[in-house]
Amino acid sequence: MLLFLARRVGVxxxxxxxxxxxxxxxxxxxxxxxxxxxTQAGSRMSDAEVxxxxxxxxxNQPMLMRYGEWLGVVxxxxxxxxxxxxxxxxxxxxxxxxYGARCGLAQGYWGQSTRFRAPVSEVxxxxxxxxxxxxLWVLIVMVPMxxxxxxxxxxxxxxxxxxxxxxxxxxxxxxxxxxxxVLFIALLASSTVGLSPLLTSWGVIDxxxxxxxxxxxxxxxxTFWNFTLPVLTIALYGMGYIARITRAxxxxxxxxxxxxxxxxxxxxFGNIVLKHALRNALIAPFTVIMLQIPWLLNGxxxxxxxxxxxxxxxxxYEAAVNNDIExxxxxxxxxxxxxxxxxxxxxxxxxxxNPRIRVT
Numbered sequence: 001m002l003l004f005l006a007r008r009v010g011v012x013x014x015x016x017x018x019x020x021x022x023x024x025x026x027x028x029x030x031x032x033x034x035x036x037x038x039t040q041a042g043s044r045m046s047d048a049e050v051x052x053x054x055x056x057x058x059x060n061q062p063m064l065m066r067y068g069e070w071l072g073v074v075x076x077x078x079x080x081x082x083x084x085x086x087x088x089x090x091x092x093x094x095x096x097x098x099y100g101a102r103c104g105l106a107q108g109y110w111g112q113s114t115r116f117r118a119p120v121s122e123v124x125x126x127x128x129x130x131x132x133x134x135x136l137w138v139l140i141v142m143v144p145m146x147x148x149x150x151x152x153x154x155x156x157x158x159x160x161x162x163x164x165x166x167x168x169x170x171x172x173x174x175x176x177x178x179x180x181x182v183l184f185i186a187l188l189a190s191s192t193v194g195l196s197p198l199l200t201s202w203g204v205i206d207x208x209x210x211x212x213x214x215x216x217x218x219x220x221x222x223t224f225w226n227f228t229l230p231v232l233t234i235a236l237y238g239m240g241y242i243a244r245i246t247r248a249x250x251x252x253x254x255x256x257x258x259x260x261x262x263x264x265x266x267x268x269f270g271n272i273v274l275k276h277a278l279r280n281a282l283i284a285p286f287t288v289i290m291l292q293i294p295w296l297l298n299g300x301x302x303x304x305x306x307x308x309x310x311x312x313x314x315x316x317y318e319a320a321v322n323n324d325i326e327x328x329x330x331x332x333x334x335x336x337x338x339x340x341x342x343x344x345x346x347x348x349x350x351x352x353x354n355p356r357i358r359v360t
Contacts, residue, residue, distance in 0.1 A: 005344075005348075008344055008347070009344075012340040012341075012344065015336075015340060016333075016336050016337065016340060019332070019336050020329070020332060020333055020336060021067060023328070023329060023332040024063075024066075024067050024070065024329060025063060027325045027328050027329060028059075028063065028066065028325065032323060032325065033054055033059050034050050035323050036059075036114070036323050036325060037049075037050045037053045037054055038050065039114070039322065039323055040053075040114060041053050056079065056087070058076075058077035058079070058088070058089060061077060068104075069089060069102075069104055070104050070105060070111070070329065071104045071105050071106060072102045072103060072104025072105050072106030072107045072109070073102065073104070073106060074102065074104075075090070075100050075101060075102055076088050076089030076090035076091075076101065076102065076103050076104070077089050078090075078091060078099060078100070086099060089103060090102070090103040093109065105333070108121070109121075110124065110326065110329075110330045111326030111327075111329070111330065112326060113319075113324055113326060113327045114322070114323075114324050114325075114326070114327075115318055115319060115322040115324040115327060116318075116324075116327075120326050120327050120330045121330070123315060123327060124312075124315070124327070124330050124331065124334060127310060127311050127312045127314070127315040128311075128312050128334065130218075130219060130309070130310060130311040130312070131297065131300060131304070131311035131312035131313060133218075133222060134227075134230060134231065134234075134300060134304075134309065134311055135293070135296045135297065135300075137222075137227065137231045138231050138234045138235050138238070138296060139289075139292075139293075139296075141231055141232070141235040142234070142235035142238050142239045142242070142292075143239075143242065143289055145235065145239050145243075146169075146238075146239035146240075146241075146242035146243040146246065146285075147242070147243075147246055147282070147285065149165050149168065149169055149239070149243040149246075149247075150169075150242065150243040150244070150245065150246025150247040150249075150250060150285065151246060151247075151250050151273070151278065151281070152165055153165040153166050153169070153243070153247040153250070154246065154247040154248070154249070154250025154251040154253075154254065154281065155250065155254065155273055157251045157254070162247075165243070165247075166244070166247060168240075169239070169240040169243040169244050169247070170240060170244070171240070172236045172237060172239060172240035173237065173240030173241050173244070174240075175236070175237065176237070176302075177233050177234060177237050177299075177302045177303050177306070178302050178306060180233050180236055180237065181229070181230075181233040181302070181303060181306045181307065182306070184211075184229045184232065184233060185213040185229065185306075188209075188210050188211045188229065189209050189210070189211045189212060189213030189229060190209065190213070191208035191209050195210060196208065196209040196210045210225075211225055211226075211228055211229050212225055212226040212229075213229065213307065214226075214307060214308045215227060215229070215230050215307040215308060215309040216308045216309060216310065218309065219309075219310065229307065230303050230304070230306075230307045230309055233303050233306075233307075234296065234299075234300060234303050238292055238295070238296070241288065242285055242288055242289060242292070245284055245285050245288045246281065246282070246284075246285045248284075249280075249281045249282070249283070249284040249285060250277065250281040252281075253277045253280050253281045254277055256280075258276065259272060259276060259277060262276055283350065286346070286349055286350065287346050287349075287350055290342050290343075290345055290346035290349065291342065291343070291346065293338065293342045294335070294338050294339040294342055297312060297313075297334075297335060297338050298313070298316075298335055299313075300312065300313035301313035301314070301316055301317050304317075305317050312331070312334070315327070315331070316328075316331045319331060
């Protein structure tokens with residue numbers, strides 16, 4: 001197992017380096033750098049002024065050199081101005097001690113956000129924490145619902161219950177978040193249409209709406225009223241896929257020979273499902289559930305923007321719209337790490353759940 005983990009960690013490091021370099025290359029294309037210069041120094045800059053700004057800020061160096069600076073394996077760029085002052089990547093952060101020093105990802109320096117005018121590490125840390133709470137509640141709601149639907153549908157293949165639950169699972173997966181989210185807002189968070197005006201006229205609720213369509217207040221305190229709609233929007237979209245995988249796995253297990261033997265021995269149907277079929281049926285859904293975590297981290301962009309929830313997805317959107325290169329790079333690093341870690345946990349967990357799997 002240790003050798004297996006060592007090999008996987010080595011592959012993860014190589015994969016992370018390759019993926020981050022691809023993102024670095026795409027975000028540092030000449031057109032992107034020109035847009036960054038005009039965003040920071042003025043939209044009416046001439047080509048000569050753009051080239052001068054890029055030179056003053058260290059963007060005129062070779063791509064591999066700047067990638068090494070960002071990683072922290074190459075000393076940061078420095079430049080001496082006409083008045084004798086020295087500027088540079090590390091000088092602006094560390095003062096005189098930054099001359100010739102390394103300050104990159106390896107040293108814990110993620111850069112400065114041009115959109116939020118703050119260190120990238122602070123922006124990412126705060127926003128990632130907000131999305132973490134959203135992901136936690138989505139998993140709490142989505143996973144049990146999906147497993148229950150999948151198990152109930154797979155217990156009796158072809159029955160009316162199976163057809164009904166399978167239709168529900170397919171419909172939930174086929175409905176994008178931007179559709180279900182808008183519907184939830186219109187039905188439950190609008191003061192003019194939907195359910196809220198009716199409940200207000202009946203005196204059931206005191207306020208104008210039942211749920212809040214804007215989740216920004218959840219940063220100060222999560223409540224049932226300001227967090228239900230974004231959680232439900234994401235959970236409904238993700239649960240259908242897990243439910244379908246669970247249903248297929250449960251159906252396959254229920255046709256195995258040991259299940260038929262248990263039935264012939266007179267074991268009750270409930271005991272067959274709980275004691276014999278359920279554990280084997282949950283092996284495949286476990287992998288799918290683990291792979292939902294990267295999807296949640298990167299797939300919440302639409303929901304967070306729709307509900308004005310400033311989490312990781314909302315920050316990624318802001319960084320892309322405002323061409324915040326340092327923030328985009330940091331977000332890509334976080335996404336790559338989460339994907340690789342969840343895949344590693346999925347592989348290890350699969351080995352423990354399925355004794356027939358051996359690692360060398």
